[in-house]
Amino acid sequence: MPFSVREGINIFLAGFVPTENMRFRDFELSFKVKGDSAEEQDEKKKKKDEDDDAKKAKSAYYLYPEMTKTLGPFKLKVMPGRFAPSECVVMLGQNGTGKTTMIKMLAGLLQPDEGSEKLPVLNISYKPQTIAPKFEGTVQMLFNLKLQETWQSSLFKTEVLMPLNIEGLLDNEVQNLSGGELQRVAIVLALAKPCDIYLIDEPSAYLDSEQRVIVSKVMKRWIMSSKRAAFVVEHDFIMATYLADKVIVFDGTPALDTFCTSPESLVTGMNRFLKMLEITFRRDPSNFRPRINKGDSQKDQEQKACGNYFLMEESLSKLKKKDQMTKDKEEEEEKEEAAAVEEEEEAPKKKKKKGKK
Ligand SMILES: Nc1ncnc2c1ncn2[C@@H]1O[C@H](COP(=O)(O)OP(=O)(O)OP(=O)(O)O)[C@@H](O)[C@H]1O
Numbered sequence: 001m002p003f004s005v006r007e008g009i010n011i012f013l014a015g016f017v018p019t020e021n022m023r024f025r026d027f028e029l030s031f032k033v034k035g036d037s038a039e040e041q042d043e044k045k046k047k048k049d050e051d052d053d054a055k056k057a058k059s060a061y062y063l064y065p066e067m068t069k070t071l072g073p074f075k076l077k078v079m080p081g082r083f084a085p086s087e088c089v090v091m092l093g094q095n096g097t098g099k100t101t102m103i104k105m106l107a108g109l110l111q112p113d114e115g116s117e118k119l120p121v122l123n124i125s126y127k128p129q130t131i132a133p134k135f136e137g138t139v140q141m142l143f144n145l146k147l148q149e150t151w152q153s154s155l156f157k158t159e160v161l162m163p164l165n166i167e168g169l170l171d172n173e174v175q176n177l178s179g180g181e182l183q184r185v186a187i188v189l190a191l192a193k194p195c196d197i198y199l200i201d202e203p204s205a206y207l208d209s210e211q212r213v214i215v216s217k218v219m220k221r222w223i224m225s226s227k228r229a230a231f232v233v234e235h236d237f238i239m240a241t242y243l244a245d246k247v248i249v250f251d252g253t254p255a256l257d258t259f260c261t262s263p264e265s266l267v268t269g270m271n272r273f274l275k276m277l278e279i280t281f282r283r284d285p286s287n288f289r290p291r292i293n294k295g296d297s298q299k300d301q302e303q304k305a306c307g308n309y310f311l312m313e314e315s316l317s318k319l320k321k322k323d324q325m326t327k328d329k330e331e332e333e334e335k336e337e338a339a340a341v342e343e344e345e346e347a348p349k350k351k352k353k354k355g356k357k
């Protein structure tokens with residue numbers, strides 16, 4: 001007996017066919033928003049501790065300046081930004097709005113237009129959007145050549161290699177890998193490289209839906225535990241929602257004249273992005289899967305009327321709280337920054353006075 005689309009998708013996610021009493025996957029794929037489950041609460045606490053540590057360190061955040069980039073008829077304006085270690089900034093936008101262009105500028109592969117302030121040199125690990133391997137040899141040989149022993153640590157094995165099912169690919173020729181296998185190998189190469197900032201352009205391309213969920217979990221956990229920052233370009237809305245601590249939205253006329261926002265909090269950024277597309281989301285009550293509301297349905301109209309494009313229902317209040325905490329934290333950091341600058345400016349004056357005495 002065939003199932004409805006909704007039932008079919010939910011059965012696929014649950015990994016269990018109730019009418020047959022048959023389990024076909026050991027675990028359920030769930031879309032609970034960060035902060036909902038005990039596991040996520042732990043992650044949140046861990047992140048808070050890490051944030052506190054990061055706060056103590058003087059170089060607790062990175063800055064990039066306002067920039068423009070012209071490529072033939074295309075012009076991108078990047079608003080200045082600030083991001084912290086352990087933070088994942090997701091870049092959202094239509095095709096041709098300049099996401100890859102911005103990532104390449106952060107990677108130092110493209111120079112901003114003359115007149116833009118210079119970008120600081122960042123210690124990065126970059127996964128490009130298009131992967132065309134020239135390497136002749138096996139996956140293991142590629143890892144040994146590019147990563148030396150970093151990919152052999154037991155932590156990396158359990159946190160990355162095993163969940164991404166890479167060990168079965170080690171003896172395969174790189175040239176013969178399928179699109180999804182190649183993507184997973186490229187993600188491993190990016191995550192294993194020592195750096196301060198990951199720049200990952202479209203990690204979910206070529207991956208099936210199950211692999212996308214696994215890859216986003218692996219990336220999120222690794223970024224947080226390694227205390228590195230990450231910029232991730234992502235078209236898959238579910239993956240983007242799962243990964244994002246902050247969001248950069250690309251807007252304007254694709255291929256011609258576009259701009260992107262500074263990194264914003266998750267709810268603000270997602271609302272901006274969905275408002276641009278005139279789409280509202282709600283959550284499926286059984287597994288929290290984000291679902292698009294039918295245009296002009298009652299829910300769609302209600303959510304649009306109150307500016308709540310990014311669903312959440314019961315989770316919205318939690319996220320709003322989280323957003324407020326992020327904003328408070330940023331304000332606090334800005335105050336500290338201003339105080340530090342003032343102190344630095346005052347120091348030479350005090351020295352001078354002392355010298356006079
Ligand atoms: N070297 C170049 N010369 C001229 N135009 C370019 C060059 N590189 C990119 N462009 C143009 O700049 C625009 C932005 O490209 P970019 O690759 O940054 O978009 P994107 O947001 O990453 O798109 P997608 O989602 O399709 O990957 C596109 O219109 C592209 O054709």
Ligand SMILES: [Mg+2]
Nearest residue numbers: 099100101129
């Ligand atoms: Mg791109």
